Amino acid sequence: MAQDDDSPMLEMRGITKRFPGVLANDSIDLTVRSGEVHTLLGENGAGKSTLMKILFGLYQPDEGDIRLNGESVKIVSPSFAIEHGIGMIHQHFMLVPTLTVAENVALGTRSTRWPLTDPAVVSERVSEISERFGLAIDPSVEVWKLAVGERQRVEIIKALYREAKLLVLDEPTAVLTPQEVDEFFEILSGMRDSGHGLIFISHKLREVVAISDEITVLRNGRVTGHTTPGESDRHQLAELMVGREVSLAPDRPPVDVGEPRLVIKGLSATSDRGTLAIDNLNLEVRAGEVVGIAGVSGNGQRELAEVVAGLRPAKQGSVVQINGVDAVGAGARTTRQAGLAYVPEERMRDGAIGEFTVSENLVLIDHGSKQFSSRGLLRFAEIKRHCRQLVDQFKVKTPGLDTSTSTLSGGNIQKLILARELASGPTVLLAAQPTRGVDIGAAEYIHQQIIAQRNLGTAALVISEDLDELLAISDRIAVMFEGRIMGIVAAEIATREGLGLMMAGVAEGSPA
Amino acid sequence: MHRLVSAAVPLMAALAAFACAAVILVALGASPVDGFRAIFSGAFGSVDRLSVTAVRAAPLILVGAGISISFRASVINIGGEGQIIAGALLSTVVALAFPDLPRPVLLPMVLVAGLVGGGIWGAIPGALKAYASVNEILSTIMLNIVAVQFMNFMLRSPLIDPLEIERGTRIPQTERLSDNAALPTLIGGTRLHLGVVVAIVAAIGAYVLLWRTPLGFRLRAVGHSPDAARAAGIPVKRSIVTALALSGSLAGLAGAILVFGSEGQRMVTDGSAAGFTGSAGFNGIVAALFGGLHPLWTIPSAYVFGGLITGANHLQRVLQVPAALAVTLNGIVVMFVVSSSNVRERMSSLLQARSEFRESESTIASEEVVSS
Numbered sequence: 060m061a062q063d064d065d066s067p068m069l070e071m072r073g074i075t076k077r078f079p080g081v082l083a084n085d086s087i088d089l090t091v092r093s094g095e096v097h098t099l100l101g102e103n104g105a106g107k108s109t110l111m112k113i114l115f116g117l118y119q120p121d122e123g124d125i126r127l128n129g130e131s132v133k134i135v136s137p138s139f140a141i142e143h144g145i146g147m148i149h150q151h152f153m154l155v156p157t158l159t160v161a162e163n164v165a166l167g168t169r170s171t172r173w174p175l176t177d178p179a180v181v182s183e184r185v186s187e188i189s190e191r192f193g194l195a196i197d198p199s200v201e202v203w204k205l206a207v208g209e210r211q212r213v214e215i216i217k218a219l220y221r222e223a224k225l226l227v228l229d230e231p232t233a234v235l236t237p238q239e240v241d242e243f244f245e246i247l248s249g250m251r252d253s254g255h256g257l258i259f260i261s262h263k264l265r266e267v268v269a270i271s272d273e274i275t276v277l278r279n280g281r282v283t284g285h286t287t288p289g290e291s292d293r294h295q296l297a298e299l300m301v302g303r304e305v306s307l308a309p310d311r312p313p314v315d316v317g318e319p320r321l322v323i324k325g326l327s328a329t330s331d332r333g334t335l336a337i338d339n340l341n342l343e344v345r346a347g348e349v350v351g352i353a354g355v356s357g358n359g360q361r362e363l364a365e366v367v368a369g370l371r372p373a374k375q376g377s378v379v380q381i382n383g384v385d386a387v388g389a390g391a392r393t394t395r396q397a398g399l400a401y402v403p404e405e406r407m408r409d410g411a412i413g414e415f416t417v418s419e420n421l422v423l424i425d426h427g428s429k430q431f432s433s434r435g436l437l438r439f440a441e442i443k444r445h446c447r448q449l450v451d452q453f454k455v456k457t458p459g460l461d462t463s464t465s466t467l468s469g470g471n472i473q474k475l476i477l478a479r480e481l482a483s484g485p486t487v488l489l490a491a492q493p494t495r496g497v498d499i500g501a502a503e504y505i506h507q508q509i510i511a512q513r514n515l516g517t518a519a520l521v522i523s524e525d526l527d528e529l530l531a532i533s534d535r536i537a538v539m540f541e542g543r544i545m546g547i548v549a550a551e552i553a554t555r556e557g558l559g560l561m562m563a564g565v566a567e568g569s570p571a
Numbered sequence: 572m573h574r575l576v577s578a579a580v581p582l583m584a585a586l587a588a589f590a591c592a593a594v595i596l597v598a599l600g601a602s603p604v605d606g607f608r609a610i611f612s613g614a615f616g617s618v619d620r621l622s623v624t625a626v627r628a629a630p631l632i633l634v635g636a637g638i639s640i641s642f643r644a645s646v647i648n649i650g651g652e653g654q655i656i657a658g659a660l661l662s663t664v665v666a667l668a669f670p671d672l673p674r675p676v677l678l679p680m681v682l683v684a685g686l687v688g689g690g691i692w693g694a695i696p697g698a699l700k701a702y703a704s705v706n707e708i709l710s711t712i713m714l715n716i717v718a719v720q721f722m723n724f725m726l727r728s729p730l731i732d733p734l735e736i737e738r739g740t741r742i743p744q745t746e747r748l749s750d751n752a753a754l755p756t757l758i759g760g761t762r763l764h765l766g767v768v769v770a771i772v773a774a775i776g777a778y779v780l781l782w783r784t785p786l787g788f789r790l791r792a793v794g795h796s797p798d799a800a801r802a803a804g805i806p807v808k809r810s811i812v813t814a815l816a817l818s819g820s821l822a823g824l825a826g827a828i829l830v831f832g833s834e835g836q837r838m839v840t841d842g843s844a845a846g847f848t849g850s851a852g853f854n855g856i857v858a859a860l861f862g863g864l865h866p867l868w869t870i871p872s873a874y875v876f877g878g879l880i881t882g883a884n885h886l887q888r889v890l891q892v893p894a895a896l897a898v899t900l901n902g903i904v905v906m907f908v909v910s911s912s913n914v915r916e917r918m919s920s921l922l923q924a925r926s927e928f929r930e931s932e933s934t935i936a937s938e939e940v941v942s943s
Binding site: 368370390391392395401403405408409410411412413414415419423424426427431432435436437 | 792799
């Protein structure tokens with residue numbers, strides 16, 4: 060490949076991709092130079108993944124031109140992309156857990172001693188790459204023994220082993236603690252300095268500002284801005300992304316905190332695999348406060364939410380009370396009657412039924428109440444009236460009440476769930492990952508609704524992996540690590556660093 | 572688009588089945604044209620044939636409507652045969668116990684007994700699935716076998732016609748049951764009896780239940796997503812039992828109709844399930860699949876299948892082809908229809924995925940318009 064020093068590593072010009080009825084990419088330009096971290100910023104559906112699939116040869120553009128090092132190419136397949144030095148680090152790792160790092164790296168590559176394998180050669184090269192970029196990965200260890208952050212580094216090694224010069228990183232920080240993010244950014248800096256080009260896909264504005272050299276903002280299939288961290292701050296980036304002004308932190312007027320509504324004492328519970336997921340956990344959430352639960356995923360947050368919702372049994376002696384009503388193993392009906400509203404983490408699994416219509420999902424809980432049924436028959440007129448009102452009130456954007464829910468965007472499905480849960484006038488709100496995968500506009504709205512509930516005197520427990528979210532909406536933040544609360548900090552005095560250390564299980568915070 | 576595909580695929584399957592049947596007819600030395608004409612005239616050729624077909628269709632409608640309920644709740648019920656038998660047995664016992672009750676009392680009683688008998692036989696695998704995680708496909712099939720043996724036992728000793736013992740013939744059948752329990756004929760000179768009306772009303776009832784009542788709402792919610800249903804406070808396990816019990820009770824009603832709409836007005840066994848049910852417990856599943864698991868569409872679909880059965884019997888008599896051909900034709904159609912429902916599912920999920928993508932992108936687009 061003729062390396063022309065003046066021409067950028069990648070030039071995508073006027074890329075247009077149409078799907079039936081949709082313009083997914085509308086004449087997009089993207090230029091990535093060697094030694095640069097180029098962020099692609101945009102909400103779900105903005106066209107980022109379509110563009111990257113075109114770059115990786117999974118889609119063919121309808122119009123436009125792709126140049127690699129000044130040379131016009133037609134990327135016909137992923138293998139073509141890999142041959143031409145493009146590497147993709149997927150959000151979900153593509154690793155075989157029972158194989159070693161070296162074996163995973165060697166998968167799909169041609170051995171130097173074909174048809175025999177060449178483990179020694181692979182291991183040596185993996186060590187070399189690992190050392191060069193400070194990845195600290197032992198090639199002989201099985202992948203299942205590695206932590207999430209390390210697995211991600213194995214993915215990077217896989218790409219570098221295949222001599223990728225241009226790496227696409229699809230939301231790589233979603234699975235990392237703040238400290239791990241810092242380490243990860245050091246690795247990226249090292250790769251940048253060695254002349255790699257990096258395309259960083261993210262919607263976490265803080266990280267985008269921290270790592271990027273160039274930022275291209277996409278909205279609705281079009282480039283809406285091209286900027287650098289020096290020129291734009293987080294608020295301006297959010298505006299470019301959403302197309303209007305957004306408030307990243309909702310107003311939180313002071314509210315008198317009342318009596319404890321959710322009381323958790325000595326809670327221990329197991330995960331689905333039977334391992335101890337929650338270990339003697341104590342927590343109180345009082346009327347009129349938002350308590351955030353921070354932590355790296357897999358430290359018992361999911362189990363905590365399920366126990367509080369009455370869906371998961373707990374060990375003997377565990378106490379979970381919602382307004383004085385025992386919730387442990389009580390079932391969702393009991394906890395809801397006790398005043399709980401539950402916004403589950405997996406919204407399409409536990410929160411809503413994709414095949415059901417919008418109105419069916421809105422009455423999923425109360426369909427049997429006197430309001431919506433009489434003499435064994437559903438009262439459709441009343442259901443329609445109620446749902447129409449909820450859809451309007453909670454700004455759920457849907458073509459109609461009879462629309463299949465699965466066709467709505469993630470943000471609108473989340474608003475639908477929130478509308479249903481808040482309609483009953485709860486006194487305790489449990490929301491797990493309320494804005495994960497939700498566009499900024501909807502996230503902003505959801506945050507406002509949670510704060511509005513708090514202002515009404517609801518006790519809110521919000522579980523999130525997004526520290527910025529918790530810092531913005533919480534009154535107190537509790538950090539979960541290995542099933543325990545490492546510490547609880549008042550949000551005003553909480554720092555990302557302090558929380559991050561607790562998330563890694565390092566320091567016990569002082570109770571606030 | 573979806574509707575067009577849903578309608579076209581089973582029709583294509585039927586055509587393909589007929590093409591296969593034509594090949595077999597030719598191989599047997601019969602003209603396919605004559606053959607199909609015989610099937611059609613046998614099934615729908617006269618008022619008499621139409622009413623015979625309707626009588627054959629009634630159990631298929633009931634089993635099919637029941638299947639629609641259980642499949643909508645994501646519970647597979649292959650136990651129609653056993654549930655038919657259970658319903659028939661209980662209704663027979665009731666008729667034997669109260670032979671002198673007047674018809675307006677006894678007839679409803681035997682029909683309800685059919686519902687109850689089938690319902691119990693359906694609730695057993697439902698409870699096993701809900702509370703002991705026993706696969707319902709296996710347990711319903713096993714319970715078919717249990718039901719057949721139980722029927723054979725009951726008809727050989729406790730319920731056997733005393734005359735059969737006296738004469739020493741010991742044919743496993745009951746005595747002639749009370750005429751007050753007989754399903755009255757609707758049109759004089761034909762076989763068309765009230766059971767057909769009962770079946771249609773029950774199918775409409777199944778539709779109302781699924782889409783107009785809180786109970787049906789819960790069953791469908793559990794069928795689509797047990798997790799979401801559970802998180803919403805819907806009792807998932809109880810719903811599974813309910814779905815299988817309801818499904819079984821409609822099959823049990825079919826059993827009562829088979830007994831009290833029969834010419835002999837008695838329950839009789841040849842030792843096999845099909846000898847009593849005419850395989851309605853299985854053919855009803857096919858009728859339901861052909862009807863898109865919708866109780867109302869199951870009515871015409873079951874009628875077509877009833878026609879196929881009566882028509883194939885007629886074909887055998889008219890063209891003097893082997894009796895096995897009737898069963899073979901039935902089997903071929905079943906095979907094509909069942910695989911067509913798979914094809915239809917895949918095609919419509921493909922279409923849905925495409926339109927979902929379009930709609931999700933356009934929802935985002937409309938949000939942009941609203942917010943800017």
